[in-house]
Amino acid sequence: MRMSTKFVRAIFPGSFDPITNGHLDVIDRGMKLFDELIIAVGKSPIKNQLFTPEERVKMIKEIIQQRKMAGVSVESFDGLTVEYATKKKADVILRGLRSLTDVQYEFQLAMTNRAVAGIETIFVMTSEQYGFTSSTLIREVASLGGDLSNLIPENVYNHLQKRSKKGEMTPRKTRG
DSSP states (O other): OOOOOOOOEEEEEEOOTTOOHHHHHHHHHHHHHOSEEEEEEEOOSSSEESSOHHHHHHHHHHHHHHHTOTTEEEEEEOSOHHHHHHHTTOSEEEEEEOSHHHHHHHHHHHHHHHHHHOOEEEEEEOOGGGTTOOHHHHHHHHHTTOOOTTTSOHHHHHHHHHHHHTTOOSOEEOOO
């Protein structure tokens, strides 16, 4: 008897403002688990954002192309993650975990997503060297002129450098 294989589509949602090497670590691990991985750039009306959703999608597309990440795509979305996942016919939501604080928050979110939409969440522990890295920390260090070259992809670093030279490093509130 031949076993059938199931095609599994996952979404990896986040603000990715900006995407970090920690995010890429989770994406690399997700590529081994799923047939298709959609990086879903959320448009948050409440977060202070350094880059527009369009800029974030563009930077992530550059990384996907440069690294030849087969089966990985990126797009932005509005609204609830579970509604987006349903629209994309995703089987699972991929989430990265860095700390116990993440576990508590993500556990609650995963339980809610399963109760509301019946979608499962798969958690991947980030590598130790990225356990402290967050987009918020990156934005803060960048605004103070710190060197982030070992924490973010080269193209993102270059975009941050350009923005810094223009004096545009202060995150701004988005309007919902």
